[in-house]
Amino acid sequence: MRRDTDASTPGDSGVRTRYPRFRLGDPRSADAAPPPRASARFPDTAPTVGRDAPPAGGAPRTPPRRPGAPGETPAETTARLRPVPAETEPEPERETVARPEPTPSSGPADRPAVPAAPDPAFSWSSPIDTRPRVSFGEPEGYDAQARPRPLGGRPRPQAVAAAVCLVLGVGLLTGAVTGSWLAGDTGDDGARSAYTEAGNLWHSVPVDQLFPPTVQGKGAGPGGADRTWTRVAVAPDGDCAGAFDRLLAKVLDPVGCSRLLRATYTDATQSYVTTVGLLFTKADAAAMTALADRFEKERLGRRDDLLPLPYAAKDTVAAGFGAPQRASWTVSVLTDAPVVVYAVSGWADGRPVDEPEPAEEAIESGAASAPAQAGLGHEAQGLADRVERALRKNVGAPTEHPS
Template identity: 45%
Template sequence: MSTDAEFADARHVPPIPPRPPRQPAPAADQDPRTAVLRRVPAAPATPPAPRAAHTPTGPTPPAGRPGTPPPGTPAVPPRPTAPPPAPPGTRPPHPDRAPTAPAAPPPPAGRPAAFRDTAAFHLAHSQELWNAARGRTDGPDTPGREPAAAPGSEPPQPAADRPAPPWPGSHLPPQRAGARPGMPAAPRRPASARRPGARLLAAAACLVLGIGLIGGAAAGSWLTGDSADAPPSPQEAFTKGHDVWHSTPVDTLFPRTVNGLGVGPGGADRTWTRIAIAPDSGCADAYDPRLAQALATAGCARLLRATYVDATHSSLITVGAQTARTDPAGMMALNTRFSTKNLANRTDLMPLPYAPEGTPAEGFGRAQRASWTVRVLTDVPVIVYAVSGFADGRAVTEPQPAEAATRSGATTAPAESGLGHDAKDLADRVAADFRRAAGLPSQTTESSP
C-alpha cells in the first residue's frame, strides 16, 4: 500500500491544537477609558470551550505527507456515521436538512450589543457631556445618574438604551414615542387643527359680551326712566292737555279727510272732508245762552271749530273743541252733572254750527240742526261737541240726539239719513286726536250722557 493510502485512514489525521483561554477582564481601577473618559463596559464573560477528552501531547508530525504516526500516539476514534439521538420531548431533525447551529446566548441586560467608542455614540451622548462640562449634577441628564421611576410604573431603562435628547438650541423636532431611529419625523399639525374649538369659544365669548351690553343698556334705560315709550302720568297728561290747542298742528286735530270704516248706518263706510275751519277764538257768541251757562263752570281758554261734508254732499257737520281752565276735579264734576241731569240730550242746549259765507255750509243755521252730541272729557281739559244737518238747507222740526239716532230700530229722519252717526263718529275722532296729542291712549273714559 502506498503512502497516500496510509493517510487516507482517519487514524493518521493530525490532531487539532487546543484553543487558548480568554483573558479575564481588567479590574475596575485598571479599566481603559475612551477619548471622552467614559468607562467602556466589559464584555460578558463566556465560559471557555471544553477541551477534547483526549488531547494528543506527542510531537507534531513533520511537514509534508503524513506518514505513520509515531509510536505511543493513541488511536483516534472513528467518526460517527449517524447523529446522536435527540433528547426525549424534542423533535428529531430531518435527515435531508442541515443541522442548525445552537443560538447564541443573549447579552446580559444593560450591556451594549456592540462597542460604543464610535462617532455616532459621541453625537448621541453630547447632551450628557455638555451638562457634565457645565457642572449640572441634579438634572435627569447628568451622566451616571438614573431617573427615579414613578410608583406603579415600569423601571427606567439603562442610560445606554435610552434615546439621547437633542443638543441645546437645536431645531430638530423631538422624536415621538415608538418612532424608529432614522425615520423622518411626522409633520407638525397647525395650531388650528390641534385646537378645533378655539374659534367656537371666541364666537361664544363675543355673543355673550354683546348680549351683556344690550341687557345693560336696557337695564340702564329702565332704571333711569328714559324710555320714550313710557306713557305720562295722569297729572302730566292733564297738564299737557292745556297746551294741545296751540302746540299741535291743526291738521292733526282736525284732519282734512276722515275715513270711518263701518261707522255709518247698518255698518256702512263713511268719509268726511273738511270744507271750513274757524280761527281759534273765545267762547263768546259761540253757544246759545243756556249752553254757555252750563259750561261756564269749566271756563273757556280757547275754542277751535271746523265744518265737514260727507262723500255724498248731503250732510254737513260742525265739530268744536273747547279747552277748559279747570282742574281734573272740575272736569269730573261737570261730566257728572251732564250725565245725571241728561243735559246732553236737551234740545235747548244744542251747540251752534259754523257756517262761513262762500262755502257749501253758508246756509247751515239754527233751524237746520238735526242731531248733536256733547262730550265732557275727564283725562284732558277739553269739551268736544258736534252738530249735523242737511246740506240742502232744509229745516228740521224734530231734532234728535246722536245717542238716540244711532240706536238700532230708530226711524226718525236724522237716524235714517245718518246724521246721528255723522255727529257721533266725528266727535269721537276729534276727542281721540286731543287725547293722543296729550300722550294718552285714544279710548274714551268719560261717562255717556
C-alpha cells in the same frame, strides 16, 4: 270451737293461739331478719342511660381503668333549669270571658278560687298606655318630573330661588320708590303732566292734526257702512263768545273757556254738513269730573235746548247751515283732559228741522225720526269720536299725524 294446738314449750301455759309466735333466731321471726340495705329502697346514684346502663344482672358496669390511673370520683349532677319566657309587649285590650266554675268531675275538689288581677289598661294610674294609636299618612303630591313628593315640601333649590327672587323684587321696588321720592316724581305728577299737556294742545299742535283735512270713518255709518268726511272750513280760534246758546253757555260756565277750535265737514255726497268743536277749559280734573257727572246724571246731552251752534262758512256747502238746520248733536266732557268735544249735523241744502234728536238716540236700531233715517246721528257721533281720538294721539307726540 276447736283451737289449734302445738307442742308445748317451756314456759307455756299450754294454750296455743291461732297465730304462732316467732322466737329469736327463728328464720320466720320478724325480729331475726336484718333491715334491708339502703340501695334496696332508693338507688345511691342517679340512673344512667345508654351505654352506661347496668347490665341485665343488676350489677353496674364500670368502664375499664388503666393501671396506675386514679379512681374516678362520683360526678356531680345538677337538675336542669326551667327556661324563663322572654318579656313580651302587653297585649291589646280584649274582651274577657268569665271562666266557668269547675265541676267535681273535671278537676280537683274544693280548690279555692284565685281572684283575677285587675287589667292595667283600665286604671287611671297605669304606667302603660295600651289604648290603640292612629297615625295619618302625609299627603303626597307630584313634582315637575311627575315624581311623588309630600305636599308642602319644596325642594331646596326652588326655595333658594324663591328667596332670591323675593329679595331682588323687594330691592328693585324699594329702589324705584326711593328714586321717585328723591326725584319728586310720582304717579299723580305724571297724570297731572298729561292733563296739563292736553290743555296746551290748541297752540302747540298744527290744526291739520287736530282737524285732519280728510277723516275716514270705517263702519261709522248706518248699518256699519264706511263713511268719509272732508273738511270744508276751519273757524279762527278764539273765545267762546257767541259760540253757544245762552243756556248751554251757562252750563259750561263753571269750567271756563280757554280756547275754542271749530271745523266743518261734509260727507262724500255733500248731502250733510257737520261742525265739530274742541272747547279747551280752564278747569282742573276735579271740576271736569264734576261736569261730566252732571251731564250723565241730568242727561244734559239729550236736551234739545242745549244744542251747540254750527259754524257756517261762506262760499261752501255749509253756507246755509244755521241754528234752524241742526238735526242731531253730541256733547262729550273729558275727565283726563280739560276739553269738551261736541258735534252738530244737518242737511246741506239748508232745510230746517223742527224736532232735532240727540245722536245717542238717533243711532239706535229702530229709530224712526227723520235725522235717524237720514243717518245724521251717525254723522255727528262718528266725526266727534274720530276727532277725540286725534286729540288723544297728540298728547305727548305733537308731530304725530293721525290716520
